[in-house]
Amino acid sequence: MKTYLVLACFLTVALTAHAADNRRVVQKGRAFRPAEVTIMRGEALTFTNDDSFIHQIYVDGQFDSEEKGPDENINQTFLRAGTFQVRCHIHPTMKMTVHVR
Numbered sequence: 481m482k483t484y485l486v487l488a489c490f491l492t493v494a495l496t497a498h499a500a501d502n503r504r505v506v507q508k509g510r511a512f513r514p515a516e517v518t519i520m521r522g523e524a525l526t527f528t529n530d531d532s533f534i535h536q537i538y539v540d541g542q543f544d545s546e547e548k549g550p551d552e553n554i555n556q557t558f559l560r561a562g563t564f565q566v567r568c569h570i571h572p573t574m575k576m577t578v579h580v581r
């Protein structure tokens with residue numbers, strides 16, 4: 481019985497860690513990595529600027545963040561279900577796809 485409890489705790493921690501990784505996006509080399517993620521409605525993504533210059537994020541008609549310098553984060557909650565293109569005003573070629581279930 482004790483073994484099962486330990487295993488259950490381990491699985492819970494592992495699943496939680498995986499979910500957190502799934503909600504992290506890096507802006508590096510004028511690109512979003514990963515370029516596509518799937519999250520649940522009401523969840524937030526954390527965008528980290530890993531370049532040496534400014535980035536920001538926006539989705540047409542939904543949000544338009546402030547500009548952020550190197551090593552700064554943007555936390556953005558997605559309240560509507562659907563598929564969205566996240567982009568950066570400063571670098572028009574930067575784009576990623578977020579699926580919200």
Ligand SMILES: [Cu+2]
Pocket residue numbers: 510534535536568569570571574
């Ligand atoms: Cu940018």
